[in-house]
Amino acid sequence: MKHDPALSEKLIDGKAIARRLTDRVKAEAETLRERTGKIPGLAVVLVGDDPASEVYVRNKAIQTHRAGMRSFMHMLPETTSQDELLELIARLNADPQIHGILVQLPLPKQIDPILVTNAIAPHKDVDGLGEVNAGRLSLGIDGLVPCTPLGCLILLKETLPALRGLHAVIIGASNLVGKPMAQLLLKEGCTVSVGHIDTKDARALAREGDILVVATGKNGLVRGDWIKPGATVIDVGITRIALPDGKTRLVGDVAFDEAAPVAGHITPVPGGVGPMTIACLLHNTLQAARQILENGQDGTGRSEQTP
Numbered sequence: 001m002k003h004d005p006a007l008s009e010k011l012i013d014g015k016a017i018a019r020r021l022t023d024r025v026k027a028e029a030e031t032l033r034e035r036t037g038k039i040p041g042l043a044v045v046l047v048g049d050d051p052a053s054e055v056y057v058r059n060k061a062i063q064t065h066r067a068g069m070r071s072f073m074h075m076l077p078e079t080t081s082q083d084e085l086l087e088l089i090a091r092l093n094a095d096p097q098i099h100g101i102l103v104q105l106p107l108p109k110q111i112d113p114i115l116v117t118n119a120i121a122p123h124k125d126v127d128g129l130g131e132v133n134a135g136r137l138s139l140g141i142d143g144l145v146p147c148t149p150l151g152c153l154i155l156l157k158e159t160l161p162a163l164r165g166l167h168a169v170i171i172g173a174s175n176l177v178g179k180p181m182a183q184l185l186l187k188e189g190c191t192v193s194v195g196h197i198d199t200k201d202a203r204a205l206a207r208e209g210d211i212l213v214v215a216t217g218k219n220g221l222v223r224g225d226w227i228k229p230g231a232t233v234i235d236v237g238i239t240r241i242a243l244p245d246g247k248t249r250l251v252g253d254v255a256f257d258e259a260a261p262v263a264g265h266i267t268p269v270p271g272g273v274g275p276m277t278i279a280c281l282l283h284n285t286l287q288a289a290r291q292i293l294e295n296g297q298d299g300t301g302r303s304e305q306t307p
Ligand SMILES: Nc1nc2c(c(=O)[nH]1)N[C@@H](CN(C=O)c1ccc(C(=O)N[C@@H](CCC(=O)O)C(=O)O)cc1)CN2
Pocket: 055, 056, 102, 103, 104, 105, 106, 127, 147, 148, 176, 238, 250, 269, 270, 271, 272, 273, 274, 275, 276, 277, 278
């Protein structure tokens, strides 16, 4: 695509916003260390050898170190049984050096992801995917919020003067993104619609959104004529496609070249939501460490704040 100055003004720079959040987390982790003598610790568990997941967990470890926190990586073989994974989680739950635990998704088919995420102690559930934190979110009570939707919310707040009263349309109803995103936007006073695989006319629904969040895993699904003119478009999708010259390219669920001229604001892929996911993980790890180290809390009566 040719350089278009109007386009660059529309772009939501997730990389820059994530960098600012990470810098803040780093400074606050240092303050926590000075006050308590303890360093926040994050355990990341990867089962199997999915290349994309390997990139994500490696980046999580690098960013955790950069933010002045401890990273504990557990790389398990594809053949790991559910019981073996549950035993590891029980050990991490009991380890005082670890304040946050994340099991990278997707998991191999012999392992039930819901069972596993529920085995993580709620006060260490920095992915916010367990039933306690998901329940808190659905009741509008503070808790640990899933990283990608939290990142999307921060991008929206940085972009728009106010969210209250806007119609937010979410395409995709996953536990990881779509459902928690809907809860977060409801809490912000948006009117929320969620489209999913069985939605009759997803295009017509999408066109109603002042805000459009797309998280389907289907690259290029959302075309230019799915966008309400002036809408703020958040593209959560990320797929690596092969190019004819043998190289690869990352693309989103939104056909960017068609959508960008219609949208008011839009996230790029890469450099949009992805970096926010990791920055929010660091934010959640700091929140979990604070609750444990300063309040001695193990998940009850917490009061985490959205950054
Ligand atoms: N337990 C979890 N598993 C998964 C989550 C999650 O939040 N918790 N989300 C995704 C993957 N993910 C984090 O784990 C993730 C995806 C993308 C990025 C990112 O920084 N993307 C960059 C491009 C990176 C690249 O070059 O490949 C970008 O978009 O700019 C970070 C984290 C599924 N699993």
